[in-house]
Amino acid sequence: xxxxxxxxxxxxxxxxxxxxALWQAVHLAAIVPERYFPGIPAVxxxxxxMIASGDLLSGWALTFSRATIGLIAASLLGIGLAILxxxxxxxxxxxxxxxxxxxxxxxxxFVPMAVFSLGLGTKLYAFVVILVTVWPPYLNGxxxxxxxxxxxxxxxxxxxxxxxxxxxxxxxxxxxxxIFAGIxxxxxxxxxAVVVSEMLSGSNGxxxxxxxxxxxxxxxxxxALMFVVGLNGVLMNGLVSLLRRGVVGWxxxxxxxxx
Amino acid sequence: xxxxxRIALLGLLVPGAVLVLWQVVAFAKSSPLFPGPxxxxxxxxxxxxxxxxxxxxxxxxxxxxxxxxxxIMVPLGxxxxRVxxxxxxxxxxxxxxxxLxxxxxxxxxxxxxxxxxxxxxxxxxxxxxxxxxxNTYEASHTIHPMFSRVARSLHLTRFExxxxxxxxxxxxxxxxxxxxxxxxxxxxxxxxxxxxxxxxIGVYLQRSQExxxxxxxxxxxxxxxxxxxxxxxxxxxxxxxxLFWHYRR
Numbered sequence: 030x031x032x033x034x035x036x037x038x039x040x041x042x043x044x045x046x047x048x049x050a051l052w053q054a055v056h057l058a059a060i061v062p063e064r065y066f067p068g069i070p071a072v073x074x075x076x077x078x079m080i081a082s083g084d085l086l087s088g089w090a091l092t093f094s095r096a097t098i099g100l101i102a103a104s105l106l107g108i109g110l111a112i113l114x115x116x117x118x119x120x121x122x123x124x125x126x127x128x129x130x131x132x133x134x135x136x137x138x139f140v141p142m143a144v145f146s147l148g149l150g151t152k153l154y155a156f157v158v159i160l161v162t163v164w165p166p167y168l169n170g171x172x173x174x175x176x177x178x179x180x181x182x183x184x185x186x187x188x189x190x191x192x193x194x195x196x197x198x199x200x201x202x203x204x205x206x207x208i209f210a211g212i213x214x215x216x217x218x219x220x221x222a223v224v225v226s227e228m229l230s231g232s233n234g235x236x237x238x239x240x241x242x243x244x245x246x247x248x249x250x251x252x253a254l255m256f257v258v259g260l261n262g263v264l265m266n267g268l269v270s271l272l273r274r275g276v277v278g279w280x281x282x283x284x285x286x287x288x
Numbered sequence: 289x290x291x292x293x294r295i296a297l298l299g300l301l302v303p304g305a306v307l308v309l310w311q312v313v314a315f316a317k318s319s320p321l322f323p324g325p326x327x328x329x330x331x332x333x334x335x336x337x338x339x340x341x342x343x344x345x346x347x348x349x350x351x352x353x354x355x356x357x358x359x360i361m362v363p364l365g366x367x368x369x370r371v372x373x374x375x376x377x378x379x380x381x382x383x384x385x386x387x388l389x390x391x392x393x394x395x396x397x398x399x400x401x402x403x404x405x406x407x408x409x410x411x412x413x414x415x416x417x418x419x420x421x422x423n424t425y426e427a428s429h430t431i432h433p434m435f436s437r438v439a440r441s442l443h444l445t446r447f448e449x450x451x452x453x454x455x456x457x458x459x460x461x462x463x464x465x466x467x468x469x470x471x472x473x474x475x476x477x478x479x480x481x482x483x484x485x486x487x488x489i490g491v492y493l494q495r496s497q498e499x500x501x502x503x504x505x506x507x508x509x510x511x512x513x514x515x516x517x518x519x520x521x522x523x524x525x526x527x528x529x530x531l532f533w534h535y536r537r
Binding site: 040041043044045047048061065118119120121122123124125126127129130131132133134135136137138139140141142144145146217220221224225228229236239240242243246248251252255258259260262263 | 295296298299300301302303306321322377380381383384387388389390391392393394395396398399400471474475476478479482483490493494496497500502505506508509512513515516517519520
């Protein structure tokens with residue numbers, strides 16, 4: 030197989046340049062009315078204006094911190110539940126019924142039902158984000174804890190590890206790479222959940238801003254905000270990767286050596 | 289076998305305990321805004337027809353969006369995988385676009401297509417299309433070189449190679465993408481209704497909230513969950529049936 034021509038950041042930069050060039054071409058060709066499809070300079074100007082007024086930064090900070098805190102809480106909860114499921118197979122099986130029932134429900138559906146009990150503030154975001162974000166770390170974690178090789182477990186027992194030491198020193202470390210794969214997937218979900226909640230019943234944050242601007246037909250602003258949403262995803266992924274390198278760096282090094 | 293059945297039965301105690309706890313809290317609060325499982329069950333019976341007809345609309349749109357996404361994205365993904373230079377150029381663009389969650393494009397689509405069926409189907413197509421094209425492209429461009437050589441020695445044209453070699457050998461990964469796409473088209477169908485209200489189960493949920501009928505709303509959510517479980521299980525079954533040759537290996 031031929032290796033890819035471009036790698037990593039260069040690839041992304043080239044892709045971005047291509048998209049922007051195409052965009053500007055469509056704009057200049059005036060296929061779509063200016064009002065619906067502003068050029069890149071107009072979008073940049075809108076971006077600049079929103080930064081200058083401070084709206085963008087404060088909205089972004091709210092959205093991003095909601096998503097991050099939700100993700101951290103959901104990951105810890107997911108890992109905790111995975112450990113519980115490992116300790117008690119009955120709980121694990123029972124909790125699977127609950128996860129099967131809750132998983133197909135979109136975050137947007139929870140928002141209107143929870144508004145009255147939880148209000149429009151932090152509690153609502155925490156509830157919605159955790160309820161939809163907890164599954165990937167939990168499911169990956171419980172599957173990985175179950176799949177720990179019996180040889181490793183037996184070795185631990187032979188070395189005199191008790192139940193908890195076995196869990197802490199052997200099972201959890203070997204499940205961590207899988208758990209991080211789940212957290213990475215969960216990161217995207219948590220951002221989506223926050224943006225949707227803000228759109229539906231927020232009074233601030235990026236999601237609320239996009240919705241407001243769209244109804245005001247401020248198209249350039251909408252495009253600029255969509256760009257911010259995309260960037261948020263990239264940023265979140267970067268953070269999770271960084272954390273993963275810190276926690277399971279040994280695993281990545283081992284995989285590279287095997288290749 | 290017996291042991292696992294025992295665990296499965298004992299496991300039912302966990303959701304049972306949650307339901308009991310929920311009912312106790314609801315009883316203690318005794319507020320119409322915090323209904324318990326009994327009220328929700330009553331609401332399911334009461335609103336059966338309304339929920340089913342709304343859910344039907346939602347599912348129709350989800351199916352249309354999913355079908356459209358499959359028809360567009362699978363051939364496109366195979367084409368990009370076979371025509372190497374084009375794939376190299378386009379795939380980072382796909383990666384870039386994929387960072388945009390479907391709800392974020394809702395306001396944009398609204399500007400072009402309004403709030404009707406067309407707008408919602410476009411959003412669902414986008415949501416279902418992303419996993420489909422990513423998996424199809426990934427599968428068809430990492431195809432084993434031997435297959436390409438076989439195609440060449442049989443003097444297949446490029447189109448025949450795509451149809452007879454690339455498509456079948458990419459099917460297992462396309463199926464994985466399709467399963468993700470099925471789940472997300474249902475999710476996004478509901479979300480798009482809540483953001484661009486006209487009809488469907490998403491609108492039903494919001495109307496329940498506006499009328500302070502939280503029990504009815506939760507009944508709707510219960511339906512969504514049940515339908516989601518059935519559809520996802522069905523998608524899995526169909527995949528196993530169609531790809532029996534892959535799983536038998």
